[in-house]
Amino acid sequence: MSEPENKVTRRGVLAGAAAGGAALAAGAAKAEGDPLITEVQPWAQGLGEGVDATPYGLPIEYESDVIRRNVEWLTADTISSINFTPIHALDGTITPQGCAFERHHSGAIELKKEDYRLMINGLVDRPLVFTYADLERFPRENHVYFCECAANTGMEWAGAQLNGAQFTHGMIHNMEYSGVSLRTLLNEAGLGAAGDLADKWVFVEGADASSNGRSIPMEKALDDVLVAFKANGEALRMEHGYPVRLVVPGWEGNMWVKWLRRIEVTDAPVESREETSKYTDVLADGTARKWTWVMDAKSVITSPSPQMPIPHGPGPMVITGMAWSGHGRITRVDVSKDGGKTWETARLGTQGDSKALTRFYLDIEWDGSEMFLQSRAMDETGYVQPTKTQLREVRGLNSIYHNNCIQTWWVKENGEAENVEVS
Template sequence: MKNNRRHFLQSAAAVTGGALLAGIAGSKEAQAAVQSGNLPPDVPSWMKKLGTGVEAAPYGEPVKYERDVIRRNVPFLTATTESSVSFTPLQDLDGVITPNGLCFVRDHGGTPVVDPVQHRLMIHGLVERPMVYSMVDLMRFPTESRIYFTECAANGGMDWRGAQMQGVQFSHGMVHCCEWTGVKLSTLMNETGVSPKAKWMLAEGADAAAMTRSIPIEKAADDVLVAWSQNGERLRAENGYPLRLVVPGWQANTSVKWLRRLKFGEEPWETREETSKYTELMADGKALQFTWAMLAKSVITRPCPEKPLAGKGFCEVSGLAWSGLGKVKRVDVSFDGGANWAPASLQEPVLTKSLTRFRIPWEWNGQLAYLQSRVIDETGYIQPTIVEMRKAWGSNAVYHKNAIYTWRVNQNGTVDSVEVN
């Protein structure tokens, strides 16, 4: 179990019932299955006794066999786990919706557990009617439910200087996609009478970092939600309970969690999180600021280092694509490192600023292959190559790395993260 790759390979071998790759002998799990008395023609043991009662799990959990499907962090990345990130296990997920317990978490001062009865949202500054709202107050407003992806600006940042992360969970796992329910921010702006002089809004969280970001008024009035539900249930503490901002398509850091205050003003606040952080240092020493939108990105999630190929022959290649500027228009897949491309099929419905699942069939002949995906969004933006990105950005940048990603499929079916020319 310690060697993860071996474990996955063994599982894969067990599933394919003996199509063993690279000389791996039958795993313990595979042998145990054969000797279990649960395979045909024997009747499985779970059919010969009663299961548990309906009250056994009043709030259900995944079955024990799915215990590997969890968020993980990268210990060397940050000084503490309170100001850190844990990654979504994209390799284990189907479709586009991220289960609440698996949504990546980026905290700057730990996860507070906020009592919803004692939580308030204050709206003030350049407004006619400064107001304080309880959760009960907020839930009386007209509501809306929308599916949006949320991506940390630093997603992929560990690979800026070269392939470093052997696994799609770490290379791309700072993204999740949920159905959010709440009141539109524009409703609250109208309710408090935001002044025509207001050009910016400061959003502040109730965590130990008192996270603050400035958001321009046009975006605030457009599609931003003040949300209390995520995939049909109340937010998880680590995703902002009881209230958070959802700023569709923009750096996740602007979707302030544990939202406690919105202040309207004429200028941006130039907070630490929009000057010393979340800015892009270019090769010439100048930095770009207010680079909010997460531009189009895609990645193949199957196969990937965590999900090697089980054998020659048919393989459905599948992955995720998204754009902070709108809808995914097309995803192309290459099996030869970018020399030739073929369009993948997109799972309907394709929603704006949402994850989109793509799939393409592949016949693997057992030879070395370099798999890539490339997304084009509805604005015409084409996902760049890493070579193109470095030309424009140098390698001092941290955020917004959305380059085409390469998986090398080795002849034994294992998969490595590499960069190609």
């Protein structure tokens, strides 16, 4: 605990406003009041807007900065671009589809439900082709899961580079999916022909030009993988794989194949481009880790952060962020204000589901001095999120993927924040 000695209470901070309010309540000293509460405002003097004109609504104009953003130099061209979720400006756990990060390898395609087909072939008793309407006839499930790109935080391997939580950690979203268990569809095709399932795989492909093929071990395919049609209640957006994508809970986002077209049961991994030259982790000695599917426990403070400076002076304030683990539930998050020397356990704002985002809060009295804010997530396996130093010792500096290190924001006395490293 490193609580400031000079405590300022929440009540104290509101004294200015309260003085006006108290005077108003006594019916006196109107001039001391705030006209925004004492005078009838234009929006209370007439009719507002009807909503019939917006049968599908968008955010109000004043929130026009809460959007997906790209970092132009990160990808070679706009077609293979990454759009980052504005996590700095969000709260709770659900990510709206409209601002949920999006990565594709050959552009988002427009595929009508009527034109949609899903083939299951390979080592199955009976190859099948499903239409979209066929899929809707199988028992459905609903689950909230996070989806994180393996390259999320990848630029931080080399140092503190991107000045904003949106850019360092925004390749993640968290949605409620509705769909059919992949297990159900594989059983429909029949796995008898595959023999011993322990060493079998499925190879999944999308309908886009990149096809983005990935191999998934049968054990995972029969566990919790979903063939999903809906996210947050409604159809998947085009950029999220309309009409059908794969949901591979806790595993890297590249495996969540969009515009899902084909599932082949195989006796070995395909070793596709996306799991050899890409999405493997080059170590210090030049060898590469592969089959690093699971996204380990990770967290980040979203506010305050470089895009969310503290807008006020010393006193009460809320530190908030999000934590997640591909291995299960988040059980605890600690927050440090001094770059990892001392830690306080944060409050979890509703316990997130397994393999879903958890929101955390630390309610503090800020003494106005600089802070080096960090958060450290723990999951139900006992795993503790590592420091950047610990991660580099094991993994070197050559990698792009699977950087789940502790992030530091240097919050200055003026409330502004900056991406830094602490030794």
